[in-house]
Amino acid sequence: MTERFDLPAGRLETRFSDKAPALSESEARREAARCLYCFDAPCIRSCPTSIDIPTFIRKIATGNLRGSARTILSANLLGASCARVCPVEVLCEGSCVYHDDGQPPIAIGRLQRHAMDHGGGPELLPRLNAARPGSIGLVGGGPASLACAGQLALLGHRPVIYEKRALPGGLNTTGVAPYKLPAEDALEEVESILALGVDLETGVEIGRDLTAEEVLARHDAVFLGPGLGPDSRLRVPGEEGPGVLGAVEWIERIKNDASYSLEGITQAVVVGGGNTAIDAARELRGLGVETVYLLYRRSAAEMGAYRHESDEALRGGVVLVEDVVVTEVLREGDALSGVRLAEAQGGRATDVEHGVLPTDLVLLAIGQSKLVELARSFPGVEVDDRGRIVADPATGRTGNPRVFTGGDALNGGKEVVNAAHDGQAAARAIDELIRDGGPRG
Numbered sequence: 518m519t520e521r522f523d524l525p526a527g528r529l530e531t532r533f534s535d536k537a538p539a540l541s542e543s544e545a546r547r548e549a550a551r552c553l554y555c556f557d558a559p560c561i562r563s564c565p566t567s568i569d570i571p572t573f574i575r576k577i578a579t580g581n582l583r584g585s586a587r588t589i590l591s592a593n594l595l596g597a598s599c600a601r602v603c604p605v606e607v608l609c610e611g612s613c614v615y616h617d618d619g620q621p622p623i624a625i626g627r628l629q630r631h632a633m634d635h636g637g638g639p640e641l642l643p644r645l646n647a648a649r650p651g652s653i654g655l656v657g658g659g660p661a662s663l664a665c666a667g668q669l670a671l672l673g674h675r676p677v678i679y680e681k682r683a684l685p686g687g688l689n690t691t692g693v694a695p696y697k698l699p700a701e702d703a704l705e706e707v708e709s710i711l712a713l714g715v716d717l718e719t720g721v722e723i724g725r726d727l728t729a730e731e732v733l734a735r736h737d738a739v740f741l742g743p744g745l746g747p748d749s750r751l752r753v754p755g756e757e758g759p760g761v762l763g764a765v766e767w768i769e770r771i772k773n774d775a776s777y778s779l780e781g782i783t784q785a786v787v788v789g790g791g792n793t794a795i796d797a798a799r800e801l802r803g804l805g806v807e808t809v810y811l812l813y814r815r816s817a818a819e820m821g822a823y824r825h826e827s828d829e830a831l832r833g834g835v836v837l838v839e840d841v842v843v844t845e846v847l848r849e850g851d852a853l854s855g856v857r858l859a860e861a862q863g864g865r866a867t868d869v870e871h872g873v874l875p876t877d878l879v880l881l882a883i884g885q886s887k888l889v890e891l892a893r894s895f896p897g898v899e900v901d902d903r904g905r906i907v908a909d910p911a912t913g914r915t916g917n918p919r920v921f922t923g924g925d926a927l928n929g930g931k932e933v934v935n936a937a938h939d940g941q942a943a944a945r946a947i948d949e950l951i952r953d954g955g956p957r958g
């Protein structure tokens with residue numbers, strides 16, 4: 518249990534075991550000894566935060582776990598969560614040279630976890646002792662803001678994060694699959710960042726409790742890291758009512774809400790073909806739901822989910838139904854009874870009726886909306902035609918010289934490691950701006 522944040526006992530997520538369990542000391546050393554310490558290592562190039570992977574692995578091999586953790590954190594302050602949640606199969610491990618010989622790649626993610634579990638946290642990093650002038654406010658307490666705020670603290674600032682939920686951590690706390698990272702461990706990482714000298718105000722929603730003008734009046738610079746908005750809806754008859762939930766909203770319940778139970782649910786459908794759909798389907802199966810259908814409007818080959826994740830879901834008993842769309846949610850009185858399906862062509866419904874699938878639960882994983890209104894409430898901040906905040910990708914600077922951004926709000930929804938990278942890049946740009954005399958000067 519973390520010292521500062523209370524998570525209720527009995528949450529459904531606690532029933533999952535670790536997908537990639539921690540290595541023992543001898544296993545870690547053995548695996549580290551396999552690394553070839555490649556020149557111009559491809560694993561570094563495929564890490565969005567460019568962690569010096571061969572160096573941190575070498576330090577594990579020589580028993581220097583503190584040094585190893587320091588190497589990781591100096592490139593990525595969220596090294597602990599990234600070790601657990603990164604899709605390493607398509608990033609660092611995916612590019613390991615061992616693949617060329619048909620051998621298993623170095624287990625970089627698990628080695629990184631070993632270093633982070635035993636080597637120490639961001640307190641290991643050097644910090645500037647002189648306090649910097651100026652005040653910085655961050656909107657949202659997810660990975661992007663945490664990385665930004667942590668980096669700012671190391672540079673001598675004392676930033677403040679405004680988080681609308683009771684718990685910080687963003688999707689690391691509320692969304693990431695429990696078999697990768699339980700909320701408890703996500704919150705431990707948050708604590709380690711706050712301990713660098715970051716203030717946190719939870720239960721404060723910008724746009725409701727404080728306006729953009731008020732935030733800009735309080736601070737010299739602002740970082741927007743609110744992530745994405747609520748799950749998208751199907752807009753079909755019968756959808757509004759009990760038993761139909763957004764997948765991200767549902768995952769938050771199993772991770773954080775001890776009062777939520779799946780009692781009486783034996784058959785469920787998940788609509789979508791991306792990573793969130795796959796996660797939700799695997800989590801339903803993992804929680805004992807007997808029959809889980811994944812309904813996708815195109816073919817399996819066109820699914821947006823990572824192949825290794827969708828293969829795992831199918832091996833775990835999830836039943837994929839391709840080329841279908843839900844045209845109606847069926848109810849008996851108020852109660853959910855099933856979904857009506859039609860054949861899809863190119864992702865759209867044809868007139869051919871496909872049938873009715875009885876279900877006790879429908880999870881919608883067809884994307885998340887964008888927080889366009891919030892972004893535009895900051896003068897000078899613009900969004901593109903896909904709802905992403907427009908900013909310089911190198912610094913996160915928006916059309917308002919005092920407002921920066923990063924993470925899902927900027928990239929439309931990628932990974933934790935991208936949010937970490939953006940947050941740290943924006944922190945350096947904000948520090949430069951404030952050192953140059955401040956934007957308001």
Ligand SMILES: Cc1cc2nc3c(=O)[nH]c(=O)nc-3n(C[C@H](O)[C@H](O)[C@H](O)COP(=O)(O)OP(=O)(O)OC[C@H]3O[C@@H](n4cnc5c(N)ncnc54)[C@H](O)[C@@H]3O)c2cc1C
Binds near residue numbers: 697
């Ligand atoms: C179901 C799911 C599973 C995922 N699994 C993985 C995975 O396994 N590996 C991986 O690398 N990535 C995964 N991702 C993606 C990853 O979680 C995100 O890319 C990352 O969390 C983005 O960080 P962020 O800080 O931009 O946004 P978020 O994590 O969404 O954090 C934003 C924070 O801002 C707060 N906020 C929003 N609006 C306001 C406001 N107006 N005022 C105050 N606070 C506000 C929110 O409450 C939230 O805490 C997953 C995403 C989902 C949806």
Ligand code: SF4
Binds near residue numbers: 612613615623
């Ligand atoms: S590519 Fe593989 S073997 Fe080479 S340095 Fe990276 S982890 Fe080690």
